Amino acid sequence: MKLAIVSDIHGNLEALDTVLADLERRKPEAIFCLGDFVGYGASPNECIDRVRPLIEGAVMGNHDDAAIGRTALEGFNHEAARAARWTTEALTREHHDYLASLPMQLEWHGARVVHATPSEPEAWHYVLSPAEADFEMLHFTGPLCFIGHSHYPGTFASHGTRSLYTRQPKVTLEPGLRYIVNVGSVGQPRDGDPRAAYLTWDDATGELEHIRLEYDVEGAAARIRAAGLPAFLAERLRWGE
Numbered sequence: 001m002k003l004a005i006v007s008d009i010h011g012n013l014e015a016l017d018t019v020l021a022d023l024e025r026r027k028p029e030a031i032f033c034l035g036d037f038v039g040y041g042a043s044p045n046e047c048i049d050r051v052r053p054l055i056e057g058a059v060m061g062n063h064d065d066a067a068i069g070r071t072a073l074e075g076f077n078h079e080a081a082r083a084a085r086w087t088t089e090a091l092t093r094e095h096h097d098y099l100a101s102l103p104m105q106l107e108w109h110g111a112r113v114v115h116a117t118p119s120e121p122e123a124w125h126y127v128l129s130p131a132e133a134d135f136e137m138l139h140f141t142g143p144l145c146f147i148g149h150s151h152y153p154g155t156f157a158s159h160g161t162r163s164l165y166t167r168q169p170k171v172t173l174e175p176g177l178r179y180i181v182n183v184g185s186v187g188q189p190r191d192g193d194p195r196a197a198y199l200t201w202d203d204a205t206g207e208l209e210h211i212r213l214e215y216d217v218e219g220a221a222a223r224i225r226a227a228g229l230p231a232f233l234a235e236r237l238r239w240g241e
């Protein structure tokens, strides 16, 4: 079955619309969202409106949790905290309640799906190194876990002892190995590539593909500035950092 996973949309409508147009062409049978629908970007309500009817399910991200007032802003940098307060004000009641209803992690088509880590999803840790991946491999049972949060697309593969990391855009999952796959960010890529990112997964063949798409970065940046959000949040979209 052809599947797709999006994450870290961050209220970026221009990036999301580009990804959704690509999904319309590829026609996956189901789509999942790994959270961070909102935060940083200027279109939180529009993004939830667009993506919610198209996804089979979603989990909670730390910016979603902050926007509904549950995650404290102490751990956020200055710009992120300002954006979180702005998002809390902007969110409609309906969208607030939708975000509040999201689970921390789920099983989806035989894979663990979680925004940050399977070990302690509500602590919002990052999985950036093979050592961190080794630890997280102990906290789910199947062969595959999809994550977001760092906005760095890539794959950790474990042969049982230690994990190897690859940023190859195409990976074929091998039987007997276990994987943690970061699907990257639709709305605020941070790997030095400003293009919107998402992942396709064929659960029959084991083929993964990290899709990257150019989108209207200037439009998204202009909307951030017009909303009175920190200018840095507009700038970083151009750098992809």
Ligand code: ZN
Residues within 6 Å of the ligand: 008, 010, 036, 061, 063, 149, 150, 151
């Ligand atoms: Zn995020």
